[in-house]
Amino acid sequence: MIHFTCDCCKRVIDLDEEVRFVVRMEVFAAADAGETDADDERDYLEEIEEMLSLAEDSDESLNDDVYQQVRFDLCSDCRQKFVRDPLGRTTPVHLGFSNN
Numbered sequence: 001m002i003h004f005t006c007d008c009c010k011r012v013i014d015l016d017e018e019v020r021f022v023v024r025m026e027v028f029a030a031a032d033a034g035e036t037d038a039d040d041e042r043d044y045l046e047e048i049e050e051m052l053s054l055a056e057d058s059d060e061s062l063n064d065d066v067y068q069q070v071r072f073d074l075c076s077d078c079r080q081k082f083v084r085d086p087l088g089r090t091t092p093v094h095l096g097f098s099n100n
C-alpha cells in the first residue's frame with residue numbers, strides 16, 4: 001500500500017479517511033521585459049518547452065532561475081492554509097494605506 005505524506009506538516013495522509021491534495025507550481029522567468037511591440041505574440045511557453053527538451057536532449061539541467069516546477073502533496077488542513085496564503089507570508093496584510 002502506498003503511503004502519502006503531507007509535504008507541509010509531514011503527517012501521513014490516510015487515503016481511507018481523507019483526500020490528498022496536490023499542488024503544482026511553475027516558476028519561470030517572464031521573458032517580457034523590454035518588449036514594446038504589442039504585435040509580437042511570441043509563444044514563450046513554447047520556447048521554454050523547447051529549452052526544456054533541449055536540456056533533456058543534451059542531459060544538461062536547465063538553470064533553476066529560468067524554469068522550475070515543483071509538486072507538493074498536502075493534507076486537507078495544509079491545503080486550506082496554502083489556499084489562504086500561497087506565498088507563505090506570515091505578516092498579516094493590512095488593509096488601507098499609511099498616511100505618510
Ligand SMILES: [Zn+2]
Nearest residue numbers: 006009075078
Ligand atoms: Zn499537512
